Amino acid sequence: MTAHILLLPGDGIGPEVTAAARVCLEAAASRAGLSLSFDEAPFGGAGIDACGSPLPEETLQKARASDAVFLGAVGGPAWDSAPQRPEAGLLGLRKALGLFANLRPVKVMAGLEDFSPLRPERVRGADLLIVRELTGGLYFGAREEGRERASDSCVYTAEEVTRIARVAFEAARGRSGRVTSVDKANVLATSRLWRAVVEDVARDFPDVALDHQLVDSAAMALVTNPARFDVILTENLFGDILSDEAAVIAGSIGLLGSASLGADGPGLFEPIHGSAPDIAGQDKANPAGAIASAALLLRHGLKQAEAADRLEAALEAQLRAGPLTADLGGDSGCAAFAEKVAAHAAQA
Ligand code: NAD
Ligand code: IPM
Ligand code: MN
Secondary structure: EEEEEEEEEEOHHHHHHHHHHHHHHHHHHHOOOEEEEEEEEEOOOHHHHOOOOOOEEEHHHHHOOEEEEEEEEOHHHHHOOOOOOOHHHHHHHHHHHOOOOEEEEOOOOOOOHHHOOHHHHHHHHOEEEEEEEEEEEEEOEEEEEOOOOOOOOOOOOHHHHHHHHHHHHHHHHHHOOOOEEEEOOOOOOOHHHHHHHHHHHHOOOOOOOOEEHHHHHHHHHHHEEEHHOEEEEOHHHHHHHHHHHHHHOOOOHHHHHEEEOOOOOEEEEOOOOOOOOOOOOOOOOOOOHHHHHHHHHHHHHHHHHHHHHHHHHEEEHHHHHOEEEEOOOOOHHHHOOOOOOHHHHHHH
């Protein structure tokens, strides 16, 4: 059986990190005796340029028909004043595929604490998973644009909170068994609903420890004592902000991957970083987050846990051996780094 992967390289460094992820996917798959086919489609700014839409209809159809979708990154100054932004394509794709659960793992590997700008003793042992709700909240509420007045509304239903909370509790069962639900229940009505529903869901998971933390305090704790967290469960906007902050714990935003999953159908796998216009087209991007996303694609998208383990081990081996990319103080190019990871994955 052949698994069909749709690649959406997108904009800026997106095509560079997508090529890197593909090389690694091919190596891991061939080592595992797995057959993959790849197709590519315009998306984001590239979709606007090619078809006048950040999410062309044909791209969406190809995504629906695939077994998994890999995205590089979208956005950039060229489209900042376009009638439709590239980012709208990403939101549209998440919504259309029903991808309500965004998993963003952050791990400081033993011995690699020096990657972080934080003190090594602070980040040592940090191993957390951000479970971010991805199709609700401020991102999808009614919006009013304007120069005199503008508004964005935040809406959550109990059903939306229940299903994402269940994902977090299930994930905690396979980890250290702790969920920290992050909200702003001292101010926001949606957060008070969130907290009450999470308490309800927790009753089905007596083996998982739950605590609640306000988002401002959680932002501080993330950089003062990141090892205290196991699973962080939070809403869309808080999850977006906290995951970029959490990237600092690991050392670079270029290191973090993510999986966006729905109840059924293909998942979307993408690094958490953006299109990095400042380094685009220079072979300087760190492809590690894209490669980590490729491993998540193997694990969650194709249910190939062994191949995923092997690719993660290959990435870790290369991060230990170097040379590293410029964001981590090295002089490796993006493509060369990925070739080395692929070589590890093919052998391991
Ligand atoms: P960004 O993540 O693109 O860049 C922030 C900083 O991190 C930059 O200095 C950049 O050079 C660096 N960086 C990012 N990824 C890197 C990598 N792999 N290796 C080395 N350095 C890396 O964030 P931004 O500048 O705020 O956003 C640029 C554009 O990307 C915006 O249009 C934004 O909307 C978009 N964006 C897209 C996604 C996505 O497609 N999933 C995610 C975030 C931002
Ligand atoms: C991310 C990005 C997106 C988000 C943008 C590009 C819409 O920042 O995936 O983290 O805010 O979800
Ligand atoms: Mn983000």
